[in-house]
Amino acid sequence: MKRFIGFVKKEFHHIFRDPRTMLILFGMPIAQILIFGYVVSNEINDVKIGVYDKSKDHITKEITNKITASGFFILSDNLDSDKEIEDAFKKGIIREVIVFEQNFAQKLEREGSASIQIIADASDANTANIVANYTESIINSYMREELWAEGLTYQINPEVRMLYNDELKGVYMFVPGTMALILMLVSAMMTSISIAREKEMGTMEVLLVSPLKPLPIVIGKVIPYMVLSFINAIIIIALSFFVFEMPIQGSLIFLLTETLLFIFMALSLGILISTASNSQMVAMFISMFALMLPTMLLSGFIFPIENMPKLLQWVSAIMPAKYFITIIKNIMIKGSGIGVIWKETLIIAGMTLFFLMMSVKKFKVRLE
Amino acid sequence: MSNAQGHIVSVKGLKKTYDSVEAVKGIDFSVSKDELFGLIGPDGAGKTTIFRILTTLMFPTEGSANIMDLNVVSDYKKIRNHLGYMPQRFSLYQDLTVEENLEFFARIFGTTIEENYSLIKDIYVQIEPFKTRKAGKLSGGMKQKLALSCALIHSPEILILDEPTTGVDAVSRKEFWEMLIRLKEKGITILVSTPYMDEANLCGRVALIQNGEIMSIDTPQKIIENFGRKLWAIKSDNIYQLIQDLKTDNRIHTVFPFGEYLHITVKPGYDDLKGLAPELNRMGHSGVKIQEIEANIEDCFMELMQ
Amino acid sequence: MIKSTENIIEVKDLVKKFGDFVANDHLTFEVKKGEIFGFLGANGAGKTTAIKILSGLSYPTSGEVNVAGYDVYKEREKVKKNIGYMSQKFSLYEDLTVKENIRFYGGIYGLSNKYIKEKTESLLDRLKMRDIQNSLISSLPLGWKQKIAFSVAIFHSPKIVFLDEPTGGVDPITRRDFWEMIYEASHEGITVFVTTHYMDEAEYCGRVSIMDRGSIEGLGTPVELKGQFNAQNMDEVFLKIAR
Numbered sequence: 002m003k004r005f006i007g008f009v010k011k012e013f014h015h016i017f018r019d020p021r022t023m024l025i026l027f028g029m030p031i032a033q034i035l036i037f038g039y040v041v042s043n044e045i046n047d048v049k050i051g052v053y054d055k056s057k058d059h060i061t062k063e064i065t066n067k068i069t070a071s072g073f074f075i076l077s078d079n080l081d082s083d084k085e086i087e088d089a090f091k092k093g094i095i096r097e098v099i100v101f102e103q104n105f106a107q108k109l110e111r112e113g114s115a116s117i118q119i120i121a122d123a124s125d126a127n128t129a130n131i132v133a134n135y136t137e138s139i140i141n142s143y144m145r146e147e148l149w150a151e152g153l154t155y156q157i158n159p160e161v162r163m164l165y166n167d168e169l170k171g172v173y174m175f176v177p178g179t180m181a182l183i184l185m186l187v188s189a190m191m192t193s194i195s196i197a198r199e200k201e202m203g204t205m206e207v208l209l210v211s212p213l214k215p216l217p218i219v220i221g222k223v224i225p226y227m228v229l230s231f232i233n234a235i236i237i238i239a240l241s242f243f244v245f246e247m248p249i250q251g252s253l254i255f256l257l258t259e260t261l262l263f264i265f266m267a268l269s270l271g272i273l274i275s276t277a278s279n280s281q282m283v284a285m286f287i288s289m290f291a292l293m294l295p296t297m298l299l300s301g302f303i304f305p306i307e308n309m310p311k312l313l314q315w316v317s318a319i320m321p322a323k324y325f326i327t328i329i330k331n332i333m334i335k336g337s338g339i340g341v342i343w344k345e346t347l348i349i350a351g352m353t354l355f356f357l358m359m360s361v362k363k364f365k366v367r368l369e
Numbered sequence: 370m371s372n373a374q375g376h377i378v379s380v381k382g383l384k385k386t387y388d389s390v391e392a393v394k395g396i397d398f399s400v401s402k403d404e405l406f407g408l409i410g411p412d413g414a415g416k417t418t419i420f421r422i423l424t425t426l427m428f429p430t431e432g433s434a435n436i437m438d439l440n441v442v443s444d445y446k447k448i449r450n451h452l453g454y455m456p457q458r459f460s461l462y463q464d465l466t467v468e469e470n471l472e473f474f475a476r477i478f479g480t481t482i483e484e485n486y487s488l489i490k491d492i493y494v495q496i497e498p499f500k501t502r503k504a505g506k507l508s509g510g511m512k513q514k515l516a517l518s519c520a521l522i523h524s525p526e527i528l529i530l531d532e533p534t535t536g537v538d539a540v541s542r543k544e545f546w547e548m549l550i551r552l553k554e555k556g557i558t559i560l561v562s563t564p565y566m567d568e569a570n571l572c573g574r575v576a577l578i579q580n581g582e583i584m585s586i587d588t589p590q591k592i593i594e595n596f597g598r599k600l601w602a603i604k605s606d607n608i609y610q611l612i613q614d615l616k617t618d619n620r621i622h623t624v625f626p627f628g629e630y631l632h633i634t635v636k637p638g639y640d641d642l643k644g645l646a647p648e649l650n651r652m653g654h655s656g657v658k659i660q661e662i663e664a665n666i667e668d669c670f671m672e673l674m675q
Numbered sequence: 676m677i678k679s680t681e682n683i684i685e686v687k688d689l690v691k692k693f694g695d696f697v698a699n700d701h702l703t704f705e706v707k708k709g710e711i712f713g714f715l716g717a718n719g720a721g722k723t724t725a726i727k728i729l730s731g732l733s734y735p736t737s738g739e740v741n742v743a744g745y746d747v748y749k750e751r752e753k754v755k756k757n758i759g760y761m762s763q764k765f766s767l768y769e770d771l772t773v774k775e776n777i778r779f780y781g782g783i784y785g786l787s788n789k790y791i792k793e794k795t796e797s798l799l800d801r802l803k804m805r806d807i808q809n810s811l812i813s814s815l816p817l818g819w820k821q822k823i824a825f826s827v828a829i830f831h832s833p834k835i836v837f838l839d840e841p842t843g844g845v846d847p848i849t850r851r852d853f854w855e856m857i858y859e860a861s862h863e864g865i866t867v868f869v870t871t872h873y874m875d876e877a878e879y880c881g882r883v884s885i886m887d888r889g890s891i892e893g894l895g896t897p898v899e900l901k902g903q904f905n906a907q908n909m910d911e912v913f914l915k916i917a918r
Contacts, residue, residue, distance in 0.1 A: 007476025011465065018464045203460035207519075210424050210454045212446070213477045366445070368426040411846035412817050509718035536843060538717040539874055539910060540917040564844045565873070567910075579846065608879075609858040625851045628878035628908065629897055671847050 004213060008221035015195065016225060022191065030183045030233050034240045037175035048132050051078035051089045051098040056105035064117070064157075067143050068099065073135050090122050090164060097121045097132050114156035123163035133161045176241040177329035178302030180234060181322035184260070185267050185296050188230045190288035192271030196222055197284035206368065215364050223268045230264045231257075250336030259332065259346065263325045266349050269356035270321075276363040296322045324348050377402045377527065377558050378423065382432030385418050385581075392418045394581040395432065400560060400574075405553045407572030408562040409666070415581040416562035417457055420531045423560070424454045436527065453525030453557075457532050459516035463505030467496055467515055470504050471522060478523030488555070489518045492548055510541030517548065528552065530561040534568065546571045566667035577670050584673040589666055596664040596672060598622075599640055602630035605654040614652060625671060630658075632668055681708040682741075683834055683866045684729065689738035691724050698724040700889040701738070706882075708834075711857060711867045713877045716886030717917045722870055723839075725886075729868070730837055731755045743834040756784070759828035759865075762839035766824030769813040773804060776812060777827055784831035798826055818849030822856065829860055836860065838869040842876065854879055874910040883909070885916050892916045 016022050050068070054061050069076045074097075078089050086098050100118040102108070108115040119136050121129035137159045144157045196219075199205040208218055238256070241247040249256065270292070278284040298304065299313060300322035306314055317323050324345040331337035339346065378400040385393040393415040400406045408416045421427040422434055425445035434441045439448045461470050471493070475482050486493075496514050499507065504515060513533060520528060530549075534542040546568065553559055553573075561572070569575045569589050576586040585592055605611045611631060615624045620639040625632050635642065646657045664672075684706035691699040698721045706712045716722045727733040729742055731754040740747040743757035767776045774795060781791035799805045802822060812820060821841060829836050838857075842850045854876070861867050861881075869880065877883050878897045885893035885900075893900050893916050897909055906912045 004477050004479050007473055011462065011469070011473045014465055014469060015462070202463070203456050203458045204462060205460075206421075206424075206426060206456045207454060207460045207474070208477070209426060210449055210452055211474075211477050211523075212450045212479070367428065368421060411849070412844035414846075536840070536872065538720075538872060538917070539913045540717050542872075543914060566847060567875075609862050612855060612858065625848070626854050626879055628875045667847050671851075674846065674848055 005217050005221055008213075008217065009224050012195070012222060012225040016229070025191070026187055026229055026233065027236075029186075030179070030237055031240065033179050033183060034176070034237055035244075037179055048074050048097065048128075049077040049095045050074045050132075050136075051080050051086070051095045052076060053080040053083075053086060053098055053100045055103045056101050056107075058104075058106035060106040060109065061101040063147070064101075064140060064143055065099070067147075068136060068139050071135070071139055073132075086120065090120075095122075096128060097136065099136065109155045109157070113154065114158060116158040116160055118160050118162060120162045120164055129163055133163075137161065176237065176245070176247050177326040177333070178300070178322075180237050180260070180329060181263070181300060181325045182293070182296050182302065183233060183237065184230050184264055185270075185292050185322060186288075187233055188226055188264050188267035189271035189274065189292050190285065192223055192226050192268055193274035193278065193284040193288055194281050195226075196272065196275035197278050197281045201280050209366060209368070215366055216361070219272055219360070219364065223272065226271075227264055227268060230267070231261060234260045234264070247333060249333050251332035251338065255338065256329070256332045259325075259328050259342075262346065262349055262353070263321070263328075266321055266353040266356065269353050269360060272360040273356050273363070276360055276365070295320055299323070300326055302326065321349055321352050375401050377404075378406075378434075378436050378560065380419075380423075380432070380434045383419070383422065383429050383434055384431035385415070385422065385427070386430045392581050393422075393429075396576075396578075396581075396583050398576055398583065398586055400558060402558055403553060403556055405549060405559045405561070405571075405573045407569055407575040408560070408578055409564075409566060409569045409572075409575050409670070410562075410578035411564050413580075414578045416578060417531055418581075419578075420454075420529055420560070420562060424452055424529055425449060451526045453520040453523065453528040455516050455520040455528075455530045455533055457535070459512045459533075461504040461512060461516055461519065464503060466501050466503055467507070468500040470515060471518055474519040475522045480523050482522065485522055485524045488524055489521050491551060492521075493518045509537045510544070513537055513541060513545060514548075517545070521552070525557070527558045527560070530559065532562050532564065534563055534565060542568070566670055567665070569666040575666075577666075577673060579670075579674055585669070592666060592669050593664055596669050598634045598664075598672065600662055600664045600668060601633050601635075601642055601659055602627065602662045603633055603645075603657070603659045604630045605649060605658075606656040607654060611649070611654060614649065614654075623671070623675070625668075627667075632662075634672070682706065683708045683710075683743060684712075684868070685739070685741040686729075687739040689725070689728065689740055690736045691721075691728060691733075692736045697889050699728070699735070702891055704884055704891060704894060706835075706866055706868065708866055709861055709864045710882060711861050711869065711880045713880030713883035714868060714870045714886070715877055715883060715913060716870075720886040720917070721889045722886055726837055726839065726868075726870070730758055730760055757834045759831065759833040759836040760839075761824050761828035761836065761841055763841060763843045767812045767820060767827065770811060772809050772811055773799075773815075773823060774808045776823065777830065780827045781830055786831060794830065798830070802826060818845045818852070821845060821849070821853060825853065825856055825860075829865055833865065835866040835868060838867065840870055840872060842871065842873065850876075874908070874913055877909040877913070885913060887917050 016026070052065055054065065065076070068074055077095050080086060080089060080098065089095050089098065098120045100120065102116055105115050117140060119133050121133045123129040140157055140159050144155065148155050199208065242249060274287050275284055278287055296302065299317040300320045301317065302322065306317050306323070309317065328342045328345050331342050376399040380396060380398050382395050382397060383393055384391065384395045396419070408419065410416055418427065422429050422441060423436060425441050425448050428442060436448050437451060441448060462473070465473065471482055492514050496511050499511065504512065507515065517533065534545055537545070549559055549561065550571065572589065574586070574588050575592065577584045577592070603611070608626070608631070612624055612626065615621050615631065615633060620635055622634040622636045642659060646659050649657045682705045687703050689699050689702040690697065702725060714722055714726070728735050728740060728747060731747055731751040734748065742754045745753040745757070747754055768779070771779065777795050777798065778791060799808050807815065825841065842853055845853065857867050857869070871877065880897065882894070882896050883900060884891050893904065893912060895903065900912045901908065904912045904915045906915060
């Protein structure tokens with residue numbers, strides 16, 4: 002055990018003494034979250050909308066007025082059929098259409114509830130989300146301030162529909178996406194580089210000749226990065242929660258457990274990469290091209306997977322980040338538990354096991 | 370611990386091939402307990418390969434190698450407990466301090482600096498004043514001492530040192546060899562490789578190695594006795610011209626510069642060189658001096674290479 | 676060796692400081708044209724620093740330094756044009772062929788294509804390397820590489836060639852072949868400035884300087900130094916100075 006602690010201690014020395022490593026470890030995640038965050042969450046105003054009022058009664062008029070009076074929206078089109086909705090969006094002028102169902106006021110009075118459909122053009126997922134949220138909140142405030150205040154306990158149900166991108170890729174995506182990217186980078190790239198460095202400097206020769214067994218060498222290498230990645234994950238979650246008000250609907254403990262699993266997967270992958278590379282350079286290139294780029298491009302972080310060609314969709318299916326992003330989104334935004342995301346969890350666990358087994362099999366106790 | 374013949378290292382028919390290149394071409398040697406054994410040869414002779422096989426870092430292509438009767442392939446785990454190894458580039462952690470390096474290597478061998486301090490004391494006191502300095506900032510000589518301390522910290526029975534004096538200045542080299550001789554006296558078996566021929570004299574026994582083959586293996590004295598030719602040292606005021614003149618002289622077998630002199634051997638039947646000095650004077654040389662001398666290891670090495 | 680009285684390198688009170696650390700402490704020496712000058716010293720004695728200044732790679736803190744007739748302060752580029760440099764670590768591109776390496780270095784020094792071509796041919800003959808002119812450097816034995824590296828370093832006929840531990844690790848015969856090339860270059864009037872860890876090689880030099888802790892502690896012919904320090908050989912001289 003003493004051997005092992007000595008090893009871990011040494012590894013921390015390496016990390017804390019190299020300013021570049023420190024920068025990648027802590028500077029980059031914060032910078033990335035802030036950049037993505039601020040680029041994505043911009044204010045909106047003067048958004049052009051369309052209204053398809055199938056009821057045309059006093060309540061729908063009031064709501065429409067309330068929305069246009071808010072200052073955020075400009076009523077650009079009054080539509081008369083479902084077909085016109087599609088056409089209006091295709092023209093690209095309006096970003097949102099509000100559809101009141103037939104006999105809106107009547108329904109409210111008779112049944113106590115009626116629904117409004119909010120259809121947003123989610124090809125710009127972020128704007129769509131903000132626009133829909135604003136509309137929703139205006140409707141809610143109308144319901145509370147105008148109707149409930151008069152003792153009318155009517156319930157208006159806004160139904161948000163995202164057109165062209167109904168799962169809302171992009172919204173809040175930067176948090177799960179950045180998290181996946183950074184954890185992948187820190188865990189896989191840094192471990193693989195640090196093992197490759199020992200080979201390059203010749204210190205691996207001495208370690209191998211020592212009675213230290215391969216497993217403690219590997220675990221000793223991995224533990225510091227595991228700890229640091231986990232701290233990183235917590236920083237990212239905290240930043241997104243406090244600075245960008247990303248909700249955490251599900252259990253925080255469950256979220257952290259899943260994060261830990263993902264970190265472990267990335268570390269195993271890092272070890273596997275290091276077994277295939279004899280220099281820091283090679284380790285870095287493999288990490289960059291085999292991990293970074295695909296994680297950014299194919300995991301659904303930046304481009305929606307549905308819009309990809311079939312071939313790339315298959316490739317994206319082997320991206321661990323894809324599953325992690327789904328898990329994080331489900332926990333943070335929808336508040337799902339293991340019941341919903343057990344499949345993704347199982348896939349990541351399986352990948353971890355696979356990478357670990359491959360690394361142990363490939364780890365050389367010799368120089369050849 | 371050693372086998373019936375008292376050998377602590379025994380190598381038989383050892384071959385190593387990389388791709389299609391034969392780096393080691395079937396060699397045999399053995400080392401007894403408490404010996405200071407030298408592998409002497411230039412870069413590319415196969416020294417590092419032999420040591421990597423002995424330290425269980427590589428498989429032999431053919432043949433066998435045993436250390437303390439343990440096979441380097443099948444018993445590699447056991448062997449690793451007895452070995453102290455210093456690879457060619459002093460493998461230290463450049464970003465750790467002197468003390469941290471030593472502490473780390475002590476730890477991974479499950480020991481502490483204090484426990485084996487007596488063994489490394491002589492060496493370590495010389496670098497102890499710099500113990501908070503990072504290893505990357507040490508001079509070559511100091512790195513070498515630290516690397517040796519690290520290789521010794523677990524009190525190994527066999528010490529394998531791959532070119533520990535390469536690129537190190539003459540003073541540090543001399544000090545280093547003095548340390549090795551003291552370690553040998555403490556009962557550690559030492560295998561060391563070097564491209565510096567003059568260091569052969571400091572070993573108990575040496576193997577002269579070139580192109581993956583052992584050309585000769587014996588004590589330095591015996592190797593010199595076996596030189597088998599007369600050797601002369603000759604000089605004049607114009608060494609360059611002297612080399613040219615002697616090379617075109619068909620009585621002369623070899624001409625090699627050696628310090629301020631040239632070392633020459635002659636072809637059979639020309640053993641008497643009394644006439645050479647006057648001849649050279651006639652050719653325009655001045656300050657000609659010629660004397661018969663005893664060969665050194667380097668002369669022997671070059672003779673064997675021919 | 677040509678005895679010349681012309682100084683090709685003149686160094687007077689050269690001082691180089693890195694912060695408080697004095698790497699070169701008032702060095703004063705001259706090197707004659709065509710001389711083989713051995714520049715010895717323990718690791719960290721300040722040799723590398725001095726060579727960097729002489730070859731125009733770094734400025735001295737103070738003192739006068741004249742190389743090949745040019746002032747290293749003002750005429751750095753001219754200094755560089757007139758010197759050749761070869762070290763054990765950096766010499767040739769491993770992934771280029773013998774011929775490509777020669778061509779490349781000839782090009783660096785602005786030699787004409789015709790001149791490079793002619794000189795390459797004669798060089799290949801002299802080295803007896805015509806058969807391997809299209810082999811990659813990486814496929815050659817160390818000794819050959821070093822011979823090529825030396826030939827490349829003096830390809831542009833510099834006035835001075837700096838050799839930094841040129842013979843490390845090569846076999847004794849190749850080492851001697853190499854020294855013969857050095858003698859030849861010196862014979863042709865090229866000044867050779869060489870560092871080495873092999874003390875017997877110090878005796879091959881016309882004059883030797885031995886540095887210790889930033890200063891020159893011994894300077895003279897090997898015979899003079901051996902007399903001065905009452906030593907049998909250069910090894911002893913070195914140990915007496917550096918210990």
